[in-house]
Amino acid sequence: MQLRINPNVARLVCSNSGKEVPARGFASPVGLCPCCPSPGKPVVVEYALDQVRAELASAPLGGRDGRGIWRFAPLLPVLDVPEEYAADVGGTPVVRHRRLSADLGVEVLLKNEGTNPSGSFKDRGLAVAAALGRACGARRFCLPTQGNAGVAACLFSARLGMPGCLVYMPESYRGCVYHRACEFFGGEVRFVGANIAAAGRAMREDLAGELASGAAVDMSTFFEPGRLEGKKTMGLEIASDLGAGALPDVIIYPTGGGTGLVGIWKAFEELSGLGILDAARTGLPRMVAVQSANCAPVVEAFEKGLADVAPVTSRGTVADGLDVPGAIMGHGILRVLRASGGAAVAVSDAAIEAAFARYGALGVNAGLESATTLAALEALLAVGDVRSGERVLLLNTGTHLIPLAKPQPSKG
Ligand SMILES: [Zn+2]
Structure with a gap:
């Protein structure tokens, strides 16, 4: 699957300071900002709206070919997603x-x-996050979860043909519907700690090397754009x-x-x-x-x-x-x-x-x-x-x- 970054993406900015965050050609996955105290704050995508406007002159927003959320492609960061990837995502009346x-x-x-x-609505976010991570060279996704986000991450990892998503869940979630659904979609589930925060800390320790190199992408809420x-x-x-x-x-x-x-x-x-x-x-x-x-x-x-x-x-x-x-x-x-x-x-x-x-x-x-x-x-x-x-x-x-x-x- 050859995905590409939307040329309408103008820049990345820190949601907290408003400073531009270097995109480095999207050659590696984008995480939290480097400008705020560790671990950083969420990074937000900004679009060249003049360019988007010119594109919309030929086909109005949402009126394009294709189904699912990519009918809004001029305002999404990654393009060339095949129909089977996300035609069934969104479109809720x-x-x-x-x-x-x-x-x-x-x-x-x-x-x-x-x-x-x-x-759940988690599919919308994880569909774009997984496609964007893949376009930036990610080889595997991971996240701590106590619910639907983990399931959605596993589903889109599977749709991309990537190795199973690594999902960290609190101990008490063993055997629950989220655990079984993650495994159904090829995820590898690990149980640590009493809550999602503890599971997240364990994940970042276990995978420190892969996260630092960009081989693994942390798909936690707002940890990538x-x-x-x-x-x-x-x-x-x-x-x-x-x-x-x-x-x-x-x-x-x-x-x-x-x-x-x-x-x-x-x-x-x-x-x-x-x-x-x-x-x-x-x-x-x-x-x-x-x-x-x-x-x-x-x-x-x-x-x-x-x-x-x-x-x-x-x-x-x-x-x-x-x-x-x-x-x-x-x-x-x-x-x-x-x-x-x-x-x-x-x-x-x-x-x-x-x-x-x-x-x-x-x-x-x-x-x-x-x-x-x-x-x-x-x-x-x-x-x-x-x-x-x-x-x-x-x-x-x-x-x-x-x-x-x-x-x-x-x-x-
Ligand atoms: Zn910042």
Whole structure:
């Protein structure tokens, strides 16, 4: 598979300092920035928007040949991806839900990501990250995970014909659905430590040499720039589906690492830069981060008015994907929440489970992380942060099948 870097990529910049990060011809994989204190901050891709605009004169964005997220190729960092690699990634419709709209007194739009090939929105980020890593000469991928990201990384490693992705999971995940799914897609799973942070530390020790040489790429959230670019396609699809003048007033996003929240906003900024969105005329959506009250570092930092997210001690949550006690892109998440006039809200695990059951009763195929969006909407309505009649998009990140496949504590 011969992949190439998109000539529309203008430069790489540090998300924290704004300084340019040397791309070195993309001859080796891109990791965290060299300008901030170790281990560095996330690196972000910037595009030559004049060049993109010229390209779009012949075919509008999203209207190109091909299916899946690469229909937005002019704004993706890597090109020449074959159809079987990602035609089934993304393309999830925005659906107006009449019953929820009537019940809640707002226009409820659902974007359900459970139809992606590994069952979650993680496929968008990992599809681009793996292709970008491969284009930069990576020979193997690795990451610590406690959920869907590991499964997606294994799936795209397999689709690239690369050696099995090395996945580090906390000890307690042995035998769980994520473990089995990673192995199904050819991954090699190692169990270390009590949580994802400990698993990540062990991985970086075990693989120090390969990571330093670029032979292995750390696919952790925001440790390389491709995952953000892939998640950005959710924003491109929302704008493309609804049209520039009909964006939601509010987007509610379940926030662990926050890649999608930052990515959706990056899409809106790029579309504004291209003149496709007119932010001054129509306004952009208010972005809302929702977390479990048992692990809410972004909510705490937002409420305290901080510029970055300080790690917390998680008390554990039923929503695995939100059991993320720190956020390496915390500064970027908070910037988006404030720039958009949005909010951060914590919901209890009981509220998450109640919302999950409500989704099930309505026939909505969404998991526990997704259920936080519905719980958050109810909380925001109660305090007046969302007003009746507004258009609210709930970003539902993954399938109901994952929580249903997990062992349940017996009730009795
Ligand atoms: Zn930096």
